[in-house]
Amino acid sequence: MAMATSACQALLLFMAFAAAVLMSTASGTLQYNFYSSTCPNAEQAVRDATTMIISDDPTMGAALVRLFFHDCFVRGCDASILLDQSNSNPQPEKLAIPLRGYSAVDAIKAAVEAVCPGVVSCADILAYAARDSAMVSGGFSFPMPGGRRDGAASNLTDIFGSLPAPNMQVQALVQSFANKGLSAGDLVALSGAHSFGVTHCSFVTPRLYPAADPTLNATYAAALEQACPQGGAGGTVLNNNNFSDPNRLSNQYYRNLAAGEVLFTSDQTLTTDATTNKMAQDNAADPVGWMARFAGSMVKMGGIQVLTGHQGEIRRVCSATNSGS
Structure with missing residues (x-):
C-alpha cells in the first residue's frame, strides 16, 4: 500500500512538473x-x-x-x-x-x-x-x-x-474561465478549492430565501438556514466540508456536490452539464487524479497575463509600489 501511494505521488509530481515546463517553453x-x-x-x-x-x-x-x-x-x-x-x-x-x-x-x-x-x-x-x-x-x-x-x-x-460570481450558471462559468485561457476542466478542477475556507451568509442566502433551492439537500438546507437566518446580520459560515474538515483541501467537495451539499449556485450548476458533471464524478472517484488536475490548473492559472522581463517591478513591500505613490 505504501509503495502504491508513493507511486501515485510520483505520478502526480511528474504530471505537474510537465505542466510547469510546458508553460515555460x-x-x-x-x-x-x-x-x-x-x-x-x-x-x-x-x-x-x-x-x-x-x-x-x-x-x-x-x-x-x-x-x-x-x-x-x-x-x-x-x-x-x-x-x-x-x-x-x-x-x-x-x-x-x-x-x-x-x-x-x-x-x-x-x-x-x-x-x-x-x-x-x-x-x-x-x-x-x-x-x-x-x-x-x-x-x-x-x-x-x-x-x-x-x-x-x-x-x-x-x-x-x-x-466568476457565486450565482453563475455553468455556461457563464465556462466562458469566464475561457476568457482567461482556462478550460472547463480547469474550472472543475479548481472548484475543488471550495473544499476548504469560509464564506459569508450573503453569498448563501439567495439559495435559501424566500424558498430553499430544490437542488439543495433538505437536511443541508435546514442547517444553512440555522447558520444564516432570513433577515440576519449575515455572519460567516464554514465551507462545503463542514461535516469533515473545513481546513482540508481535498476531493470531498465533489462527493458533496453529488449529494447537493454545496454552498453556491456556481458549485451545484457543475452537475447540470454532462461534460462538467462527468469531470466532477471523475474527481470524486479518483483523489490522486484530481490532485494532478488541480496542480496543473493552478500552474496554468498562474500564467494569466503575467508581467515578465523588464515589465513592472519587484516591490520592496507587497502593499505598495516602490514609488509609494
Missing part, C-alpha cells in the same frame, strides 16, 4: 526554478513561512489560495490584489471584496526579503504560497514556475466582469 515567460541563481533559497523561505502560518492558523491555507485566484483573474498574476490605497491607486481591488491573508503575505515577503532583498516579486511569492498551501492543507505538492513581476496599478472596477 511554450510561453517563453515563466520558468521552473526561476530563482536558482539569484536567490536559491527563495522557494524554501516561502515554504517555511507558509507552513508556519498555516500551522498557527489552519484557515490561512484557503485564504492564500483564494488571494492567488483573485489576483490572477483580475489584471493577471501581478500582485495587484495586494496594493493598498494610494494617490495613484485611490480605489484598489482589495476595497471591493473582503479577503483574508494580506498580513500572511506580508510575513512571507519579509521572510524572503531577509534571505534575498529586492529579488523575488510579490506575484511569485503569492503563487508559491498558494502552491505550498496545497502542500500543507492538502498533502500534495507540485512545481510552480516563477518569473512574474509586480504591477503598479490596482482598480476595483477591474473586478467587475473579471471574476
Whole structure:
C-alpha cells in the first residue's frame, strides 16, 4: 500500500512538473526554478513561512489560495490584489471584496526579503504560497514556475466582469474561465478549492430565501438556514466540508456536490452539464487524479497575463509600489 501511494505521488509530481515546463517553453515567460541563481533559497523561505502560518492558523491555507485566484483573474498574476490605497491607486481591488491573508503575505515577503532583498516579486511569492498551501492543507505538492513581476496599478472596477460570481450558471462559468485561457476542466478542477475556507451568509442566502433551492439537500438546507437566518446580520459560515474538515483541501467537495451539499449556485450548476458533471464524478472517484488536475490548473492559472522581463517591478513591500505613490 505504501509503495502504491508513493507511486501515485510520483505520478502526480511528474504530471505537474510537465505542466510547469510546458508553460515555460511554450510561453517563453515563466520558468521552473526561476530563482536558482539569484536567490536559491527563495522557494524554501516561502515554504517555511507558509507552513508556519498555516500551522498557527489552519484557515490561512484557503485564504492564500483564494488571494492567488483573485489576483490572477483580475489584471493577471501581478500582485495587484495586494496594493493598498494610494494617490495613484485611490480605489484598489482589495476595497471591493473582503479577503483574508494580506498580513500572511506580508510575513512571507519579509521572510524572503531577509534571505534575498529586492529579488523575488510579490506575484511569485503569492503563487508559491498558494502552491505550498496545497502542500500543507492538502498533502500534495507540485512545481510552480516563477518569473512574474509586480504591477503598479490596482482598480476595483477591474473586478467587475473579471471574476466568476457565486450565482453563475455553468455556461457563464465556462466562458469566464475561457476568457482567461482556462478550460472547463480547469474550472472543475479548481472548484475543488471550495473544499476548504469560509464564506459569508450573503453569498448563501439567495439559495435559501424566500424558498430553499430544490437542488439543495433538505437536511443541508435546514442547517444553512440555522447558520444564516432570513433577515440576519449575515455572519460567516464554514465551507462545503463542514461535516469533515473545513481546513482540508481535498476531493470531498465533489462527493458533496453529488449529494447537493454545496454552498453556491456556481458549485451545484457543475452537475447540470454532462461534460462538467462527468469531470466532477471523475474527481470524486479518483483523489490522486484530481490532485494532478488541480496542480496543473493552478500552474496554468498562474500564467494569466503575467508581467515578465523588464515589465513592472519587484516591490520592496507587497502593499505598495516602490514609488509609494
